[in-house]
Amino acid sequence: MSEFFHMGGYALYVWGSVGVTAVVMIAIAAAAILRHRRELCRISRRLRRERKMYESQA
Amino acid sequence: MSVWQAFIELLKRDLRLAMRRRAEIANPLLFFVMVIVLFPLGVGAEPNLLERMSAGVVWVAALLAALLTLDSIFRSDFEDGTLEQLLLSAQPLSVMVLAKVVAHWLVTGLPLLLVAPLLAMLLGMKSEAMGTLMLSLLLGTPVLSLIGAIGVALTVGLRRAGVILSLLVLPLYVPVLIFGAAAVDAAASGLPVSGQLYILAAFLVLALSLAPVAAASALRISLS
Amino acid sequence: MNSFMKWIHKWGSPPWFYRVSGMMLPWLTGLFVITLVYGLYAGLVLAPADYQQGESFRIIYVHVPAAWMGMFVYMVMAFAAVVHLVWRIKIADVVLISSAPIGAAFAFIALVTGSLWGKPMWGTWWTWDARLTSELLLLFIYLGIIALHSAVEDRQSAGRATAVLTLVGVVNIPIIHYSVVWWNTLHQGTTVMRLDGPAIAAEMLWPLLSMAVAFKLYYVIVMMLSARGEILARERKSRWVRELVGGE
Numbered sequence: 003m004s005e006f007f008h009m010g011g012y013a014l015y016v017w018g019s020v021g022v023t024a025v026v027m028i029a030i031a032a033a034a035i036l037r038h039r040r041e042l043c044r045i046s047r048r049l050r051r052e053r054k055m056y057e058s059q060a
Numbered sequence: 061m062s063v064w065q066a067f068i069e070l071l072k073r074d075l076r077l078a079m080r081r082r083a084e085i086a087n088p089l090l091f092f093v094m095v096i097v098l099f100p101l102g103v104g105a106e107p108n109l110l111e112r113m114s115a116g117v118v119w120v121a122a123l124l125a126a127l128l129t130l131d132s133i134f135r136s137d138f139e140d141g142t143l144e145q146l147l148l149s150a151q152p153l154s155v156m157v158l159a160k161v162v163a164h165w166l167v168t169g170l171p172l173l174l175v176a177p178l179l180a181m182l183l184g185m186k187s188e189a190m191g192t193l194m195l196s197l198l199l200g201t202p203v204l205s206l207i208g209a210i211g212v213a214l215t216v217g218l219r220r221a222g223v224i225l226s227l228l229v230l231p232l233y234v235p236v237l238i239f240g241a242a243a244v245d246a247a248a249s250g251l252p253v254s255g256q257l258y259i260l261a262a263f264l265v266l267a268l269s270l271a272p273v274a275a276a277s278a279l280r281i282s283l284s
Numbered sequence: 285m286n287s288f289m290k291w292i293h294k295w296g297s298p299p300w301f302y303r304v305s306g307m308m309l310p311w312l313t314g315l316f317v318i319t320l321v322y323g324l325y326a327g328l329v330l331a332p333a334d335y336q337q338g339e340s341f342r343i344i345y346v347h348v349p350a351a352w353m354g355m356f357v358y359m360v361m362a363f364a365a366v367v368h369l370v371w372r373i374k375i376a377d378v379v380l381i382s383s384a385p386i387g388a389a390f391a392f393i394a395l396v397t398g399s400l401w402g403k404p405m406w407g408t409w410w411t412w413d414a415r416l417t418s419e420l421l422l423l424f425i426y427l428g429i430i431a432l433h434s435a436v437e438d439r440q441s442a443g444r445a446t447a448v449l450t451l452v453g454v455v456n457i458p459i460i461h462y463s464v465v466w467w468n469t470l471h472q473g474t475t476v477m478r479l480d481g482p483a484i485a486a487e488m489l490w491p492l493l494s495m496a497v498a499f500k501l502y503y504v505i506v507m508m509l510s511a512r513g514e515i516l517a518r519e520r521k522s523r524w525v526r527e528l529v530g531g532e
Contacts, residue, residue, distance in 0.1 A: 006329065010339035015404050019397040020328075023346040030389045031506050034382075038513035045520050045529045210452055214432060214445050224431050228449065231424040231456070234417070274452055277369075281444040 066151045067159045074163035077136075084132075088125045088168050089175060095121040096179045107184050114183035115193070115244035119237055121179075122172055122197060123204060127226055127233075129168040130208040133160055134216045134279070143216075147283055154272035157279070161202075161209045161272070169201030185248065192247035192257070196240040199260040206271035207232045213278035236263055296373040298515050299524040305508040312505050319498035327491035334488075343401040345491055349499040351394035354422055355457055357387030357503055361429075362454045365447035375511075377443035378518070380450065381433055382510035386503055388426035395419055414463035415471035422460060425453040439518070 007013060061069070078085065099117050100110055137143040137160075146156050176197055177190050185193065211229035215221035243256035295301055327345035334341035361380045368376035398416065399409045410416065429446050436442035464471055484492070519525050 010333065012338065012340035012404055015340055015400045016328075016342050019343045019346050019400045020324075022396050022400075023350065023393050026389050026393055027502060030386055031502075031509070033385075034506050034509035034513060038509055038516065041513050041516035041520070042529060045516060045525060048520075049526060049530050210448075214449060215435070217441075218435050224428070224435050227424065227431055228428045231421040231428065232452065234421055235459070274448060278445065278448050281441050281448065284438075284441055284444075 061151075063151060063155055066149075067155050070146075070156055070159040071163050074160055075166065078163065078167045085167055085171060088129045089171050091128055092121050092125040092172055092175065093179060095124060096182065100183065111184040111186065111248075114180055114185040115189065115248065116241045117183060118176055118180050118185070118193065119196075119200075119241045119244070122176065122201060123233055123237055125172060126168065126201060126204040126208060127229065129164070130205075130212050130225065130229070131222065133164045133205075133209055133212050138216050138283075143279070144283060147280060153276035153279065157209060157213070157275045158268075158272040161205050161275075164209075165202050165205040169197075169205055173197045173201060185244075188250065189244050189248040192253050193244045195257060196243045196260060199257065199264050200236050200240045203236050203260070203263045203267045204233060206267040206275075207236075209275040210271055210278060213275040213282060215282070216279070217282045236260070239263070292367060292371065292373060296371075296375045298375060298378075298519055299528075301375050302512055302515055302528075305512060309505060309508060312501055312508075316498055316501040316505060319494045319501065323491045323494035323498050325491075326487075327495065331488045331491055332485075337405060340401065340404045341488075343397055344488075345495050347394060347397040347401055348492060349495045350390045350397060351419065352496055353499045353503060354387055354391035354394050354419070355460060356500070357383050357390060358422065358426075358450075358454070358457055361387065361450050362457075365450040368443060368447045369451075374518075375515075377447070378511045378514045379507065380446060381430075381443070382507045382514055383503070384426055384430050384433070384446075385510075386506055388423060388430065390499075390503075391419060391423040391426060395423065413471055414467040415460065418456060418460040418463050421456055425456060429453070 007017075096117060099113065103109060103113070134143055137146070147153060149156070173194060176193060180190060180193055208229055211225050211232075212221075214228065215225050218224065239256045239259050243253045243260065246253045246256060295304075323345060328342055331342070333339050361383050364376040364380040364383070367373050368380065395416070398419075402411070403409050429449055432449055433442050433446045436445055516525060
């Protein structure tokens, strides 16, 4: 097991590479998901506001 | 008016306008000189080092000086509405763009080309390489103007276009720089330069045929 | 050709794209996880160590797929650019701008993992050979595309200007791929995508192909996620969006 982490002495390079890849890919995916969620919230908030205005006018 | 006549008229007009502001022609030249002078001051005046670097330094300086002047291709016409008139005219826009780029090169690239050997001498470039230097710049600086025109066309309507222009145009300039400097380096070492020069010529032909079209469509987009 | 055009127009409709991508995402994610887990396990644990490079060769399992994706994403963007400019399909613009950050990320990963691989292998973090330089240029071209899109204020012009820029930059892609053929580079030559078959052992190849598939799935997934957000933003006033959100 420790041999797996040690990677024949190349641990810094191998795990560094895997780490950078993981961090960047997770960050990009998270940004996309968050943006989608933000747009959904914005739209539903506006819809609720419009519904309230419509009801108060009726 | 035939297409050829329109091309010549636009070229003459742009040259006439440039001649009226003759002082502005000196600006990129001065910049070119100053950049080249900065290198010995920065890296030390050791002659071997300077001579080895001379090809690259002259080429990088030419590139930066070209970048500096790109804005002038469309800026003044954009601001007074002439550019829009050009778009609306019956003449093919890519030919009109080519006329403006040729005028730009005659006013910026050609002076650079003529002054380069003197500056290369300051850096101690070997005399065998001078001919190749002039030839590589002769082939390369028009490519810089042509590719630059695409970048300017894309950014002409933007505020602070200068920053983003460099970001867009420099990656496309790199192949020209690599082969231009490589040609001069090879000449200085006595090696054959035909390969690099042929590639530069190929870039020129490619740019001459495609860049005006790309710049024209970019102009239509920017001014829509 | 006709069915191809129909396919383009079908996906070209924003509500269709939004709905169908939403349905596809869970399946794509499942496939992604499977190929990723297999690729990582088979690559990092099962595959035998390279007799020359030892364990450090395992970086191949993130470096090469990332490099392939950097180019693949750009080709997708170039295709989307053509579709947008020629047939004026709005979704093509969304696909292009959603793909750009992902492509840039892959190019960045390829450069960093390559550097981490180069240090033990070649003894240097960086060298200015043709392959590395053209990959760096690819990253700059991606960043230029993203910068141009955010600088132009009118959304329509922004989309079309970035499409033109993408097509102008496409000349870099063959330069990257053939850089190891045309120049004497420190970077090794083409090992996998060769006409006479890959020059790599099978147990090392399969995890690599699995990672390549996983990264492709990742691209489609994240591009769709990003595109859905962009579509909502652009079409927020339209009826189908209001029904979609209001109905929840």
